[in-house]
Amino acid sequence: MMLYERAKKTLPGGVNSPVRAFEPYPFFVECAQGSKLYDADGKKYLDYCMAYGAMLLGHANPEILDAVKAQLQKGTLYGTPTELEVQFAETISQVSPCMEMMRLVSTGTEATMHALRAARGYTNRKKIIKFDGCFHGSHDNVLVKAGSGAATFGTPNSLGIPQETTQNTIVLPYNDIEALENTFRAEGQNIAAVIVEPVMANVGLILPKTDYLQNLRKITQTYGTVLIFDEIITGFRLALGGAQEYFGVKPDMATLGKVLGGGFPLAAFGGKSEIMQNISPTGKVYQAGTFSGNPVSATAGMATLNYLSKNKPQLYPQLEKKASELKKFLLDQATSYQLPVQVYSIASLYQLFFTAQDITNYDDAKHSNQTMFSAYFHELLKQGVFIPPSQYETCFISTAHTEDDLKFTTNALDCALRAAAKTRTTP
Numbered sequence: 001m002m003l004y005e006r007a008k009k010t011l012p013g014g015v016n017s018p019v020r021a022f023e024p025y026p027f028f029v030e031c032a033q034g035s036k037l038y039d040a041d042g043k044k045y046l047d048y049c050m051a052y053g054a055m056l057l058g059h060a061n062p063e064i065l066d067a068v069k070a071q072l073q074k075g076t077l078y079g080t081p082t083e084l085e086v087q088f089a090e091t092i093s094q095v096s097p098c099m100e101m102m103r104l105v106s107t108g109t110e111a112t113m114h115a116l117r118a119a120r121g122y123t124n125r126k127k128i129i130k131f132d133g134c135f136h137g138s139h140d141n142v143l144v145k146a147g148s149g150a151a152t153f154g155t156p157n158s159l160g161i162p163q164e165t166t167q168n169t170i171v172l173p174y175n176d177i178e179a180l181e182n183t184f185r186a187e188g189q190n191i192a193a194v195i196v197e198p199v200m201a202n203v204g205l206i207l208p209k210t211d212y213l214q215n216l217r218k219i220t221q222t223y224g225t226v227l228i229f230d231e232i233i234t235g236f237r238l239a240l241g242g243a244q245e246y247f248g249v250k251p252d253m254a255t256l257g258k259v260l261g262g263g264f265p266l267a268a269f270g271g272k273s274e275i276m277q278n279i280s281p282t283g284k285v286y287q288a289g290t291f292s293g294n295p296v297s298a299t300a301g302m303a304t305l306n307y308l309s310k311n312k313p314q315l316y317p318q319l320e321k322k323a324s325e326l327k328k329f330l331l332d333q334a335t336s337y338q339l340p341v342q343v344y345s346i347a348s349l350y351q352l353f354f355t356a357q358d359i360t361n362y363d364d365a366k367h368s369n370q371t372m373f374s375a376y377f378h379e380l381l382k383q384g385v386f387i388p389p390s391q392y393e394t395c396f397i398s399t400a401h402t403e404d405d406l407k408f409t410t411n412a413l414d415c416a417l418r419a420a421a422k423t424r425t426t427p
């Protein structure tokens with residue numbers, strides 16, 4: 001508490017990203033190891049936030065740390081190209097179906113911002129389509145009806161962004177192919193890009209309907225619009241080749257981040273060479289970054305991709321099995337408490353909504369019971385399990401989560417469901 005009071009004096013809300021704030025106050029982490037976080041008061045938490053999905057291989061993964069330690073001796077930033085960046089880009093290109101060429105950047109926000117600029121530069125069109133509740137970082141063009149912290153704190157349209165800036169951003173409901181077709185019929189020739197989270201993971205977890213992504217691909221192809229998969233969360237999580245591999249849909253461009261950096265700031269945007277050749281200095285779309293391709297981040301990223309490539313045959317099915325087990329447990333227990341819930345999982349992601357209705361878009365998600373979710377979150381925290389504090393986020397499993405961790409989790413989940421049930425108001 002004292003640390004929180006101190007933090008609030010120099011950091012808005014005491015945090016460096018709004019999603020980290022929750023009532024009454026967030027815990028401050030001292031260190032992390034494997035699947036656990038340890039706070040400044042010496043309390044241990046089993047972590048299902050995993051730095052909002054970035055830590056697929058667990059905290060302080062020894063293989064990543066060893067690689068990084070070796071790199072630190074050689075310098076941390078050069079401002080000139082390295083063979084490492086080339087090797088890293090080649091590896092990404094081999095595993096991510098659409099990434100013929102790319103630029104490495106430092107954050108997902110940068111990646112989506114530049115991907116959209118590249119798409120506009122390539123098509124010479126102004127408009128972009130995003131989907132209600134999808135979150136693509138905190139830059140002006142996409143901070144319109146955005147998910148994640150923007151949804152949690154009721155600021156999906158931020159102050160400080162002039163209406164003129166977002167007038168070329170069209171927002172449509174996710175999973176609604178008819179709405180998309182109608183928009184394209186009306187103004188398809190003006191639409192530079194469609195940007196989408198192939199699986200929505202910033203308003204809880206929402207899966208694409210059968211053939212939705214395939215249809216998205218077809219329509220964008222018909223109109224010469226650049227399809228951008230924002231794979232900042234799904235990349236390397238759904239499969240080594242992300243949602244592109246999982247669903248067998250190849251977009252024109254993709255953005256990658258989180259897992260890609262192995263716990264260090266790193267992201268990438270890229271796609272068809274024909275589009276990426278327009279980036280400066282070969283083309284007239286400007287993009288730059290002092291820290292882009294940082295050798296420490298690239299080293300951590302390379303170690304991550306090597307580990308994933310080596311272990312993917314067993315690693316992905318094991319992670320998916322764990323998420324399915326938690327989903328089944330939640331559904332069974334909720335049924336026994338006569339609690340109306342929806343639980344969704346895919347690969348190593350899962351999330352629960354307190355509602356009787358199927359969730360297919362952000363509007364549906366908004367109708368889930370937030371009071372119950374808050375009781376569920378706080379009881380989990382009390383039990384020593386940390387999930388993202390908001391209904392509008394997703395839980396993440398890592399390779400460091402053991403069978404014992406899962407057993408511990410199911411006990412805590414049971415208490416949390418009972419706590420949620422207690423908040424039920426009798427009609």
Ligand SMILES: Cc1ncc(COP(=O)(O)O)c(C=O)c1O
Pocket residue numbers: 052106107108109110112135136137138148197202230231232233257258267
């Ligand atoms: C799908 C998606 N895109 C983009 C971003 C922005 O990434 P960053 O926080 O690294 O800027 C996020 C962050 O949560 C995200 O989930």
